[in-house]
Amino acid sequence: MNILEINDLRIGFTIHGFARDVVKGVDFRIPAGRTVALVGESGSGKSVISQAIMGLLPRAGAVTGGSILFRDPQEKGAVIDIATLPAEGKEIRDLRGGRIGMIFQEPMSSLSPVHTIGNQIEEALQLHRPMPKPEARALIEAMLKRVGFKDPARAYDFYSFELSGGLRQRAMLAMALICQPALLIADEPTTALDVTIQAQVLDLMRDLQAEMGMAILLITHDLGVVANMADEVVVIYHGEIMESGSAEDIFRRPQHPYLKALLKASPHFDMQEGERLVALREARPRAPATPKPAPAPQSRDQRAPLLAVRNVHKTYTTHSSRFFGKGTTSTVTAVNDVSFDIERGECLGLVGESGCGKTTLSKVIMRAVTPDSGQIRFDDGKDCVDILSLQGEELRRFRPKLQMIFQDPVSSLSPRMTVMNILREPLVIHERGDGAEQTARVKALMDDVGLDQRFLSRYPHSFSGGQRQRIGIARALALDPELIICDEPVSALDVSVQAQILNLLKDLQAERGLTFLFISHNLAVVNYMADRIAVMANGRIVELAPRHTLFTAPVHPYTKALLKSVPFADLDRKLDFKLAAPGGASDTRHWPASFKPDPEGEALAHLDLGAGHLVLAKPGADVRELA
Amino acid sequence: MLLSYIFKRILVMIPTLFITSVLIFTVINLPEGDYFETMVAEMQAQGEKADMSRVEFLKKEYGFDKPPVERYFWWVTGLLRGDMGYSFEYQLPVRDVVGDRLLLTMIVSFFTIIFTWIVAFPIGIYSATHQYSWGDYGLTFIGLLGLAVPHFLLALIFLYFANIWFGTSIGGLVDPQYLNQPMSWAKFKSVLEHLWIPVIIIGAGGTAGMIRKLRANLLDELQKQYYVTARAKGLPPGKALRKYPLRMALNFFISDIGDILPSIVSGAEIVAIVLSLQTTGPLLIRALQSQDMYLAGSFLMFLSFLTVIGVLISDIALAILDPRIRLQGTATK
Numbered sequence: 001m002n003i004l005e006i007n008d009l010r011i012g013f014t015i016h017g018f019a020r021d022v023v024k025g026v027d028f029r030i031p032a033g034r035t036v037a038l039v040g041e042s043g044s045g046k047s048v049i050s051q052a053i054m055g056l057l058p059r060a061g062a063v064t065g066g067s068i069l070f071r072d073p074q075e076k077g078a079v080i081d082i083a084t085l086p087a088e089g090k091e092i093r094d095l096r097g098g099r100i101g102m103i104f105q106e107p108m109s110s111l112s113p114v115h116t117i118g119n120q121i122e123e124a125l126q127l128h129r130p131m132p133k134p135e136a137r138a139l140i141e142a143m144l145k146r147v148g149f150k151d152p153a154r155a156y157d158f159y160s161f162e163l164s165g166g167l168r169q170r171a172m173l174a175m176a177l178i179c180q181p182a183l184l185i186a187d188e189p190t191t192a193l194d195v196t197i198q199a200q201v202l203d204l205m206r207d208l209q210a211e212m213g214m215a216i217l218l219i220t221h222d223l224g225v226v227a228n229m230a231d232e233v234v235v236i237y238h239g240e241i242m243e244s245g246s247a248e249d250i251f252r253r254p255q256h257p258y259l260k261a262l263l264k265a266s267p268h269f270d271m272q273e274g275e276r277l278v279a280l281r282e283a284r285p286r287a288p289a290t291p292k293p294a295p296a297p298q299s300r301d302q303r304a305p306l307l308a309v310r311n312v313h314k315t316y317t318t319h320s321s322r323f324f325g326k327g328t329t330s331t332v333t334a335v336n337d338v339s340f341d342i343e344r345g346e347c348l349g350l351v352g353e354s355g356c357g358k359t360t361l362s363k364v365i366m367r368a369v370t371p372d373s374g375q376i377r378f379d380d381g382k383d384c385v386d387i388l389s390l391q392g393e394e395l396r397r398f399r400p401k402l403q404m405i406f407q408d409p410v411s412s413l414s415p416r417m418t419v420m421n422i423l424r425e426p427l428v429i430h431e432r433g434d435g436a437e438q439t440a441r442v443k444a445l446m447d448d449v450g451l452d453q454r455f456l457s458r459y460p461h462s463f464s465g466g467q468r469q470r471i472g473i474a475r476a477l478a479l480d481p482e483l484i485i486c487d488e489p490v491s492a493l494d495v496s497v498q499a500q501i502l503n504l505l506k507d508l509q510a511e512r513g514l515t516f517l518f519i520s521h522n523l524a525v526v527n528y529m530a531d532r533i534a535v536m537a538n539g540r541i542v543e544l545a546p547r548h549t550l551f552t553a554p555v556h557p558y559t560k561a562l563l564k565s566v567p568f569a570d571l572d573r574k575l576d577f578k579l580a581a582p583g584g585a586s587d588t589r590h591w592p593a594s595f596k597p598d599p600e601g602e603a604l605a606h607l608d609l610g611a612g613h614l615v616l617a618k619p620g621a622d623v624r625e626l627a
Numbered sequence: 628m629l630l631s632y633i634f635k636r637i638l639v640m641i642p643t644l645f646i647t648s649v650l651i652f653t654v655i656n657l658p659e660g661d662y663f664e665t666m667v668a669e670m671q672a673q674g675e676k677a678d679m680s681r682v683e684f685l686k687k688e689y690g691f692d693k694p695p696v697e698r699y700f701w702w703v704t705g706l707l708r709g710d711m712g713y714s715f716e717y718q719l720p721v722r723d724v725v726g727d728r729l730l731l732t733m734i735v736s737f738f739t740i741i742f743t744w745i746v747a748f749p750i751g752i753y754s755a756t757h758q759y760s761w762g763d764y765g766l767t768f769i770g771l772l773g774l775a776v777p778h779f780l781l782a783l784i785f786l787y788f789a790n791i792w793f794g795t796s797i798g799g800l801v802d803p804q805y806l807n808q809p810m811s812w813a814k815f816k817s818v819l820e821h822l823w824i825p826v827i828i829i830g831a832g833g834t835a836g837m838i839r840k841l842r843a844n845l846l847d848e849l850q851k852q853y854y855v856t857a858r859a860k861g862l863p864p865g866k867a868l869r870k871y872p873l874r875m876a877l878n879f880f881i882s883d884i885g886d887i888l889p890s891i892v893s894g895a896e897i898v899a900i901v902l903s904l905q906t907t908g909p910l911l912i913r914a915l916q917s918q919d920m921y922l923a924g925s926f927l928m929f930l931s932f933l934t935v936i937g938v939l940i941s942d943i944a945l946a947i948l949d950p951r952i953r954l955q956g957t958a959t960k
Contacts, residue, residue: 054859056859088863093861093862093863095861096858096860097860097861097862101859102856102859104852109851109853110856111853111856112853113950113951114874114948123857123860123862123870124861127862128861159950159951161951
């Protein structure tokens with residue numbers, strides 16, 4: 001039996017008087033108790049369909065044709081056409097939250113910060129199943145326990161900002177499922193979470209589905225998640241369904257070129273050396289960038305690394321002044337004794353879960369945050385400087401050698417500056433050439449990153465996310481830096497655009513001989529970009545190895561857990577969900593004794609396993625055996 | 628913890644008020660001369676003979692022959708004892724000059740604030756939930772008119788039309804026979820009859836400002852994911868709006884209390900002059916013009932005291948209402 005049947009659904013948006021169809025005649029169905037994945041890029045209309053099912057379309061949008069038939073398994077034979085229900089009527093409100101639950105991508109913003117978790121869950125419960133307060137409380141605590149809260153009685157009174165991202169998404173699940181809905185709509189439920197937490201939340205969703213027998217509509221762009229979760233797959237592109245069928249059919253026998261292209265555009269671990277990602281839509285061709293002006297004759301040892309980071313420490317002191325309780329001061333070690341080298345011309349990947357200290361480390365290198373101790377030597381072949389001791393004019397003259405590409409292409413460009421101004425600003429600050437030379441340089445930069453020179457007088461808002469990230473890259477290139485720090489440069493982009501940007505970065509690196517520090521939480525992306533990879537956990541580098549070694553022979557338990565948590569877009573390699581530790585991979589309690597930091601015992605040290613493979617463990621431990 | 632927080636905040640108020648008092652005293656004493664010299668000059672200009680011996684006596688009596696620092700301490704210690712000094716112009720203690728007017732001012736301001744809230748809240752909510760509708764545009768237009776037209780002009784227009792249409796003079800706050808009478812039921816009724824015009828005029832600008840602020844805040848909150856979550860639970864739109872976005876939009880409202888308290892007392896000076904209201908505004912302006920230093924200084928100190936208290940109240944209210952302020956720690960870099 002099908003819980004939901006969508007027939008020839010059309011949804012139109014009217015913006016500034018222009019009507020536009022965003023969903024153009026979509027058909028699919030969701031069988032009871034099964035998981036259907038709706039896959040597509042952003043702007044494909046997948047979220048709009050879920051809003052239509054909930055009756056929560058934005059004011060500008062409306063269902064213009066077709067039907068959404070909901071068959072409640074509790075009331076045999078009754079069929080409701082959601083598309084015809086009045087938008088704020090009682091019927092649709094009874095379905096929402098009662099029979100159809102929904103969870104969203106951003107667990108931080110989907111919960112109200114000024115109401116307790118328990119209050120928000122109870123509201124949903126009382127709305128659809130009124131009951132006396134103590135009974136409701138018992139039910140909610142049972143639900144909180146079920147979704148993984150260790151102390152549900154206390155969790156009831158927590159506020160969302162007191163919880164980690166994973167726990168917030170669990171609370172959202174508890175809220176969506178408290179009324180035992182027949183259908184759960186999950187809109188990118190794990191996109192904002194770390195891989196190990198993602199594995200846990202997906203696992204929880206599968207267990208709850210088995211217990212409650214609900215159907216799941218999983219909306220995602222991640223084919224790895226789809227392969228591990230879905231029974232049926234619907235692929236949507238520009239409001240039209242490209243292909244649909246069982247997961248078996250879709251992954252083993254993809255028919256439509258769009259789906260094949262989608263599979264090729266996402267980086268994965270099995271890529272051959274030198275294999276390139278194939279972007280869905282090839283970006284406009286660009287001529288190879290002009291190589292960097294030849295460096296001055298080398299007087300010093302050529303083999304010295306470009307950047308040598310030694311024993312960097314950074315702690316933050318947090319003073320939590322609870323209003324009605326005792327104030328406590330706690331010290332968080334964000335970066336703990338970190339040392340590594342970046343060789344000239346290489347790309348060093350830095351991976352780790354959120355909160356592991358990788359962004360703090362990048363800020364320390366950029367001199368945006370002052371570390372407690374440590375040394376960072378920068379050697380560009382001409383002179384060798386300690387970045388941390390630079391002051392005033394020296395620091396200003398050093399800045400051009402080190403540039404950064406940011407994660408969010410929207411907020412990292414000033415909305416009040418034209419592209420010309422954005423790209424010229426670094427040249428003006430560092431007094432490079434006169435006006436005409438600067439303009440010529442800016443035009444050359446636009447060519448280098450594959451953007452049309454005619455765009456120069458436009459403002460950032462008129463560009464897509466991928467184009468904006470190209471502008472960000474051009475800005476970083478403007479001063480001919482020696483080293484570029486890329487902080488999650490593609491994590492805000494769609495799969496297809498991601499492939500274009502990654503290819504662009506690779507090409508630029510080859511053409512101009514750039515050196516990258518590439519920070520990401522996405523292992524597949526790092527695998528595609530990096531020559532060597534450093535894995536960071538709890539402020540320390542736990543493993544550092546050449547790319548191939550790290551992926552084929554990881555030694556540290558944290559690296560292993562990370563690798564095991566990455567979902568593959570392959571039905572034959574499903575995730576082992578149960579492997580993930582309860583507190584995430586960085587929970588040291590689950591690491592074997594040889595890797596566990598021990599305040600009393602010997603300090604951990606980096607053991608050299610040969611061929612540039614370092615791992616953080618107890619000195620003398622036979623880590624090879626453990627591996 | 629809350630108590631110790633309040634205690635700390637009150638301790639911080641001491642240096643704040645001290646600096647304010649120094650500033651007020653300095654600014655008032657900056658212009659050449661003092662009240663007595665102004666008075667003598669005025670009398671001589673009118674061809675009268677000033678009683679110089681009396682002026683000398685008064686100067687000595689109030690310490691004007693002493694250095695400013697000494698006079699400052701004399702003034703401040705008086706304030707600490709609750710003695711606001713003596714008004715030369717009215718030849719009365721400041722407390723008696725301000726007393727009656729303070730009460731009337733508070734009545735006007737209180738009703739103005741209530742008027743502002745009652746009008747601004749529903750309109751702000753309507754504008755935000757019906758963004759870009761004709762209703763939103765119309766109400767926004769009227770609100771902006773209220774914001775853009777100067778108050779004294781509005782007051783003149785009201786005076787004119789009230790006289791033509793109702794045949795009444797609406798100047799003043801009470802009928803003349805109740806002036807300087809103790810508060811009675813009849814006087815109170817007379818005040819209420821006169822009250823509505825100044826309340827509307829003074830409230831017009833504030834209302835428009837508050838509508839815009841509430842609309843902008845609410846529009847921001849309506850975009851937030853947690854509002855979608857609330858509706859996805861099946862909450863009716865009105866209830867969802869009240870519990871979540873409106874609650875969040877209230878924060879700015881509470882932090883406004885700090886500004887409201889002093890404005891309750893100072894009133895709208897210029898409107899008060901045009902409408903000849905017996906509030907404290909005109910008094911303050913006159914006192915500053917004639918360098919009636921104890922009246923002006925003590926009154927300004929009173930206003931600063933209310934400002935500091937208002938900020939304290941809004942901070943405490945915010946901390947109680949918003950768990951993020953109450954529970955989240957502050958990080959030091």
